[in-house]
Amino acid sequence: MREPTFRDFEAIHAVETAAFGRELEADIARRVREEGEVLAELVFEEAGEITGHIVMSRTTTDPPGRRIAALGPVAVRPDAQARGVGVTLCRAGIEAVKAAGAEAVVVLGHEAYYPRFGFSHAAAANIASPYAHLAAFMALELTPGALAGPVTVNYPRAFG
Numbered sequence: 001m002r003e004p005t006f007r008d009f010e011a012i013h014a015v016e017t018a019a020f021g022r023e024l025e026a027d028i029a030r031r032v033r034e035e036g037e038v039l040a041e042l043v044f045e046e047a048g049e050i051t052g053h054i055v056m057s058r059t060t061t062d063p064p065g066r067r068i069a070a071l072g073p074v075a076v077r078p079d080a081q082a083r084g085v086g087v088t089l090c091r092a093g094i095e096a097v098k099a100a101g102a103e104a105v106v107v108l109g110h111e112a113y114y115p116r117f118g119f120s121h122a123a124a125a126n127i128a129s130p131y132a133h134l135a136a137f138m139a140l141e142l143t144p145g146a147l148a149g150p151v152t153v154n155y156p157r158a159f160g
Helices: 008-018 024-034 084-100
Strands: 038-046 049-058 060-062 068-076 104-108 137-141 151-154
Touching: 008 024, 008 038, 008 049, 024 038, 024 049, 024 151, 038 068, 038 084, 049 084, 060 084, 068 084, 068 151
Parallel strands: 068 104
Antiparallel strands: 038 049, 049 068, 060 151, 104 137
């Protein structure tokens, strides 16, 4: 696992597109990068080929100054799924944003997958977001009490 280089961007796009069966998530990852909103980005490599990718984005908050990261997209090439690549990427991504000073992470993702990392609907209860009404919206506190009070989380433009 490593940070991507410019040469990896085409392979990342292919992994994202293959994993989701569409280009929407690949385009989000590309736009987050182009907008300079990447907080952490990692690729998983096997036999010299990129088989997985994760991007963690900066968010803006109200009140300002809260350090909340957005996880996603995370993707694993279909032929590499069910081997722990996604779990490894998610754990490493969470640790990377924690090391960068994030107090919490939000995700819009599969309800059965993300709780294994500590994400929950309860942790997201005080968050206002365009996605907060969706069942797939969850949060993870990295600093105890970081999500105790109300906060509005605004994703990067790429998610719009």
